[in-house]
Amino acid sequence: MLRVELRKRRGEFSLDAAFSAPTPGVTALFGRSGCGKSTLISLIAGLLAPDAGRVVLDDDVLFDSERHLSVDARHRRIGVVFQDARLFPHLSVRGNLDYGARRVARETPRPVAFDDVVSLLGLGQVLARRPHQLSGGEKQRVALGRALLSQPRLLLLDEPLASLDLARREEVLPYLEKLRDAFAIPIVYVSHQFDEVLRLATRVVLLDAGRTLADGDIATVSRHPQLRAIVGPDSVGAVLAGHVESVDKTGLAVLRVGDAELIVEIDGAVVGQRIQIQVLARDVIVATGRPSGLSVRNVVAARVISVTADAGRAVLVELDIGRTATLLARITSRASEELGLSVDKQVWALIKAASLRGHVFSVPAR
Amino acid sequence: MLSPAETEALWLSLSVAARSVAFNLPFAILVAWLLTRTRFAGRTLFDAFVHLPLVLPPVVIGYLLLVLFGVRGPIGGWLHQNFGIQLAFTSTGAALATAVMSFPLVVRAIRISLENVDRGLEEAARTLGAGPMDRFVSITLPLIAPGILAGAVTAFAAGLGEFGAVITFAANIPGETRTLPLALYTALQTPDGDALAARLAAISLSLGLAGLLVSEFLSRALRLRLGR
Numbered sequence: 001m002l003r004v005e006l007r008k009r010r011g012e013f014s015l016d017a018a019f020s021a022p023t024p025g026v027t028a029l030f031g032r033s034g035c036g037k038s039t040l041i042s043l044i045a046g047l048l049a050p051d052a053g054r055v056v057l058d059d060d061v062l063f064d065s066e067r068h069l070s071v072d073a074r075h076r077r078i079g080v081v082f083q084d085a086r087l088f089p090h091l092s093v094r095g096n097l098d099y100g101a102r103r104v105a106r107e108t109p110r111p112v113a114f115d116d117v118v119s120l121l122g123l124g125q126v127l128a129r130r131p132h133q134l135s136g137g138e139k140q141r142v143a144l145g146r147a148l149l150s151q152p153r154l155l156l157l158d159e160p161l162a163s164l165d166l167a168r169r170e171e172v173l174p175y176l177e178k179l180r181d182a183f184a185i186p187i188v189y190v191s192h193q194f195d196e197v198l199r200l201a202t203r204v205v206l207l208d209a210g211r212t213l214a215d216g217d218i219a220t221v222s223r224h225p226q227l228r229a230i231v232g233p234d235s236v237g238a239v240l241a242g243h244v245e246s247v248d249k250t251g252l253a254v255l256r257v258g259d260a261e262l263i264v265e266i267d268g269a270v271v272g273q274r275i276q277i278q279v280l281a282r283d284v285i286v287a288t289g290r291p292s293g294l295s296v297r298n299v300v301a302a303r304v305i306s307v308t309a310d311a312g313r314a315v316l317v318e319l320d321i322g323r324t325a326t327l328l329a330r331i332t333s334r335a336s337e338e339l340g341l342s343v344d345k346q347v348w349a350l351i352k353a354a355s356l357r358g359h360v361f362s363v364p365a366r
Numbered sequence: 367m368l369s370p371a372e373t374e375a376l377w378l379s380l381s382v383a384a385r386s387v388a389f390n391l392p393f394a395i396l397v398a399w400l401l402t403r404t405r406f407a408g409r410t411l412f413d414a415f416v417h418l419p420l421v422l423p424p425v426v427i428g429y430l431l432l433v434l435f436g437v438r439g440p441i442g443g444w445l446h447q448n449f450g451i452q453l454a455f456t457s458t459g460a461a462l463a464t465a466v467m468s469f470p471l472v473v474r475a476i477r478i479s480l481e482n483v484d485r486g487l488e489e490a491a492r493t494l495g496a497g498p499m500d501r502f503v504s505i506t507l508p509l510i511a512p513g514i515l516a517g518a519v520t521a522f523a524a525g526l527g528e529f530g531a532v533i534t535f536a537a538n539i540p541g542e543t544r545t546l547p548l549a550l551y552t553a554l555q556t557p558d559g560d561a562l563a564a565r566l567a568a569i570s571l572s573l574g575l576a577g578l579l580v581s582e583f584l585s586r587a588l589r590l591r592l593g594r
Binding site: 045047073074075076077078079080082084086088089090099100103104105130146147150 | 484486487489490491492493494495496497500504505508509591
């Protein structure tokens, strides 16, 4: 477990954040640009001195202002990947990868092997190249490998995809997923893109103006009002996590979520895999009777938890689909009135299978 | 092609200039580092002091060196008594005077490249387990190598021609401190020395040009290595 409780004042900006992250596991630090995510990363890594607080990693105290204790950044064994890669320009890719590896203390165990990292990140062809000969995506992959080979107890990824264009992001994301599943190294992933968070993290810490607003599993935090405000009305949606129950001939997977079964499109799904999906609120239709003769694959029995006003003439309906699983639906306020939606009313939620894309987590996350 | 006296002056110039650079570099790197990376009381005064040789007449520098490093001076006397080292009126003294004169040039060149070093790279090295000295040697030094090289070559080229400080502190002794410019000056003072002066001037010119070309070539090669 990583436990963080830090305060830092920098001019006008003040940070006062507290969260915990499971180890292993991927925890996302999510918030708008300028909310203090990168500052928090620097503080945890030990590159910046906090004013007060504590950082404890697996019972190892790295910083404690009350005890005047602060482990130097180079002894924390925390690997950091920065937004701008920060590869050493005078060293080859191999030299960069070796830099941290050479400085690992003799008594430190070395579970991460050079060859494994090179093949996992697909760096075999570029080992002899210099950083300026690499594409943006390749640079970030080298930076990831370099951090991994320093045998870290924790990886801090500070918006590693933010400086890349969309195509490059899609190129690097699968490597991040592989890395997450291949090594049992806990990861704190900083991002202001919720789709990245959805693909990589199981826990989310919501940060706004230097304060932690929420800290919990992604399904819970995805419904937080502040998170909805950050992602914007079109990207609002509940995140659901479930396991693949069966896969049909056409490649559609049946996912068990709460009491419901959802049919989802997943590439190469395997029974038992943990899947995370986001059901966008705008993609959910609410019906008061069970409909028939529709193309919609997913018809889920639900109970209205709340109906709240949303942007424009819409309302956001929160639906309980059993075992604490929740859906969000955005409908017009007029539709809500005509259907007579009120708390505890039993309804049906309709979701097109084609609108759902599942993200595979091959290692069951805690 | 060259007369023995010319060869002597040429070699002496090259040797004095090379030794002046060797004196210079370690101190210049240290001073440049202090001026870019640290904040201390009297930093501005220190900065001005380092740049004094640029604005003072070289004769004044030579005179100050004589006062400090002369056989009866506080430092020169101590060196002479304890180690039998004499600097004034020797070629080592000429190298010292040359080094002091070109010191601000070297500091300036190194300082500019130090200011351009991305501190983020040093931070990255720190998270990868590198200590302060390790980071300096493995990251900072290679990154400022073009600046060090540029400073060294400039100092070398300028050192070939140092006149005022050398003649004041080390005098004009044939075979010991009579470098190219001093030999040229001496030739001009001698009747029928015009031809010799012209030849010495031509040698100086070629040397200076060669130095600048080599510097440009080396810094290009280094920058290519760094990928800029």
